[in-house]
Amino acid sequence: MKKKQVKFSRKTENQARVDQNQAKLQHTSVMRVIEKIPNEIYAGLDKFYLDGEHSVYGKSNPTSVALSVSVTELSTTNPNAGPYFFEEDERKVTVTGQRYFDMLRDFAIPKGLTTLTAEKELHLRKADAFFDLKRRYKAKAETGEIECLTLDFMQNLPLPYDPSNLAFYARQLWYYVFGIHNLGSKEATIYTYHEGIAKKESNVVTSMLLQYIINHEIASRRLVLISDDCPGQNKNHVMVYFLYFLVHVLKLFDSILYIFPVRGHSCLSNDQDFSLIEKKKRRMERVEVPEEWDKLTLKAREKPSLFDPRKLF
Numbered sequence: 001m002k003k004k005q006v007k008f009s010r011k012t013e014n015q016a017r018v019d020q021n022q023a024k025l026q027h028t029s030v031m032r033v034i035e036k037i038p039n040e041i042y043a044g045l046d047k048f049y050l051d052g053e054h055s056v057y058g059k060s061n062p063t064s065v066a067l068s069v070s071v072t073e074l075s076t077t078n079p080n081a082g083p084y085f086f087e088e089d090e091r092k093v094t095v096t097g098q099r100y101f102d103m104l105r106d107f108a109i110p111k112g113l114t115t116l117t118a119e120k121e122l123h124l125r126k127a128d129a130f131f132d133l134k135r136r137y138k139a140k141a142e143t144g145e146i147e148c149l150t151l152d153f154m155q156n157l158p159l160p161y162d163p164s165n166l167a168f169y170a171r172q173l174w175y176y177v178f179g180i181h182n183l184g185s186k187e188a189t190i191y192t193y194h195e196g197i198a199k200k201e202s203n204v205v206t207s208m209l210l211q212y213i214i215n216h217e218i219a220s221r222r223l224v225l226i227s228d229d230c231p232g233q234n235k236n237h238v239m240v241y242f243l244y245f246l247v248h249v250l251k252l253f254d255s256i257l258y259i260f261p262v263r264g265h266s267c268l269s270n271d272q273d274f275s276l277i278e279k280k281k282r283r284m285e286r287v288e289v290p291e292e293w294d295k296l297t298l299k300a301r302e303k304p305s306l307f308d309p310r311k312l313f
Contacts, residue, residue, distance in 0.1 A: 084202040099151050127265045134183075137224050141184030147220040148183040151209070151227040151234065152270035153200055154277065161287035175276070175293055176200055186304050188273045189216075191299050192310035194290060202238035208312065210242070213252065222252040226268060229260035273307070276300040 041173040047227040141148035154177035191208045197202045243256045277300045287293060297309050
């Protein structure tokens with residue numbers, strides 16, 4: 001009997017702590033939103049402290065204010081309104097009142113919609129500009145006027161790959177996949193290596209790119225490269241020195257143009273290649289050795305041609 005009473009008292013004490021923490025978090029979230037309200041909303045209102053922590057705005061000191069209202073921030077880039085508490089015509093006006101709804105309708109929502117509409121239009125314009133540019137270079141590459149390549153890393157593949165929880169939380173060896181897609185011939189070369197061999201850095205990217213150029217007969221003297229602007233891999237001094245070496249030392253090309261799409265608009269042909277590998281990956285129950293990932297990569301695409309898997313070293 002005593003054990004049951006002790007267990008019941010502990011449960012009550014723990015529940016009280018949980019309720020207290022939830023009340024503090026709820027109050028903190030409400031006050032954070034209140035802090036973002038401009039000063040114009042508080043015009044004519046006084047600030048009253050209920051105790052050492054809680055405060056409200058109103059025309060007179062209220063006896064009690066319920067803070068158990070769940071309020072989330074407005075879905076705008078610059079929220080200009082939040083919950084407020086005051087009295088009007090001897091009645092309490094809170095976040096559930098008509099006055100609050102009118103304020104959101106007249107001030108917050110129109111500003112938010114205008115900002116989001118402008119941002120969406122700018123986003124679509126930037127995306128269309130990049131895709132138009134990629135189409136033009138793709139057409140030139142198909143005619144042999146230039147050589148256009150897209151570069152990108154795939155999401156890391158785990159070794160071993162096992163959907164069980166034990167393998168997920170254990171320390172795994174990452175298997176890196178780097179793709180080079182030729183827009184002219186539509187061929188895709190996949191380089192693979194694990195983190196014990198090298199990292200995902202600029203020296204490795206330039207090594208794989210040089211290996212690709214040496215192993216493939218490139219007739220055009222103009223090279224166009226397209227990739228994201230990751231500073232640790234593509235957009236750095238090592239890559240600039242490497243491209244200078246190709247033009248002025250090895251004299252393999254007359255000119256090299258490197259295009260870095262704006263972040264959020266860098267959907268390359270490599271992403272389509274990697275999606276085929278991801279589809280095959282979902283059907284795999286278990287992968288234990290790197291050779292199994294290589295076999296999967298080889299069978300991931302059939303048209304227009306198979307992937308060309310290569311080892312880094």
